[in-house]
Amino acid sequence: MRSRVTTARRLRIGLGIGCALFFGGCAWIPKGDQPAQYLEAPEMTETLAEVTSRLQNWPADRWWEQFGNPELNGLIEQSLNDNPGLKHAAARLRQATSLVKVEGARLLPFLEADASLTYERISQHGVFAALNPEVAGIRIMYGIINPLSFRYEFDFWGKNRAMLEAALGHAAAEEAETAEVRLRLTTGIARAYFRGQALQQQLDIVKTIVGIRRELKTLAETRFRLGLDNDQPVKIAVADYEAAFKRQAAIRDQLDVQRHLLARLVGKGPDEGAHLFAKPKVIVPSQMAAPDHLSLGLLVHRPDLAAALYRAHAASRLVRVATTQFYPTIDLTGFVGFNALTLAKGTDKLANFLFSGQSFTYGLAPGLRMPWFEGGRLRGELGAQRAEYDAAVELYNDTLLEAMREVADSLSAWQTTNEIMASHKRLVASLGDDWRLAKVRLVNGLDDDREVLRHRYPVLEQEYALRALESDQLVAAVDLIESLGGGYHNPDIEKRPKQNPS
CATH class of the missing domain: 2.20.200.10 (Outer membrane efflux proteins (OEP))
Structure with a gap:
């Protein structure tokens, strides 16, 4: 009887010691520093108040169609099928989706x-x-x-479920980053197309300027042979002609660069861009989308911001995984x-x-x-994961501030280019009146051909500048569309990120 009591007592003591060691070993987890905090989206009330044209919606998914150019539409559609960078992003998304299945399998026998x-x-x-x-x-x-x-x-401590949630976060981030690649690709094509189109129109204007300089040179040489002028006007006319010819060659080179860039973005060789800009018509939008409560909606409509938040969520789940490594x-x-x-x-x-x-x-x-002694490995892994979470949160905060800056800059640029365009069109109209008056004086015998050509030259120069301003206006529209997410919409994402990493 005494032996049984002694055995039972030993069993209880051993069980008590085992439980104490068990829970003591599980509780030895370092607290760490205060985790990084998400920034609240700043308000943009004053920035939006300066914009006179504002709608209550966000850009459409196929935003490029509003410019009404079939050639641009075709280039973008082709790039969505053939661009290697976009295919690479799609492959990374498939890889991340497959890894979700791998982590999900841990929850099953x-x-x-x-x-x-x-x-x-x-x-x-x-x-x-x-x-x-x-x-x-x-x-x-x-x-x-x-x-x-x-x-x-x-999975008593939630380790495998946290790994699955981290994989889901990475997959969602890859999906958002694929949308970001698509946005950067389409806006890059639109910018290159609008700049190339402006260069094509400027090249046509410069060809006309070269013709005018050639005529003035011929007239100066004729007057010199007839003894009406000395050789100084001839030298000036020759210099002006050569300068115009060099300008024409430089613009042709810039145009080739834009063509080659477009072919590269589409996913083809340089020859694919040789016959671009055959359909120059573009509709300049009179208004652009810049919705109210913009700061609260950026997370839903900006793919880079959504990707940064998903990365931070995944990092928070990995902190949980590192914590469970201390448990049996x-x-x-x-x-x-x-x-x-x-x-x-x-x-x-x-x-x-x-x-x-x-x-x-x-x-x-x-x-x-149950881990008893790992030489500091577990605490090191937990510290690394906490640091990765802090870095992911700060990356989200940096992306948020950069997104707000891009929106403010693009709104300002769009507003400014509209005002400059209106002023420059009035200047071109005024110079056109002077040119028409010079033609009337030529018909009435009050002026010769040289005055008509000289009055036409500033008109062409301002039309040349107008083509560049039109390109700037279209590029500003594309910049605004890009800063607003380019039609990306993710209603499943949380409007406000969670502050607790575990």
């Missing part, structure tokens, strides 16, 4: 079947033979067939099957033995593993 056949000769000088001399030197065959084996890890791992393994062993000279009997009822076997093995 692993079922498999295995079989093996072993032929072995037992050494005559080994430890086993020394303890069992009668089996020294014999040859054996050992067969195992387990049609059902399983392993399952109990509890799993269960088991098998059901047959195994048999026979001497090598009786291998013909192995099959009969293996599939007999007496060879039926099964096993069940619960397991417990």
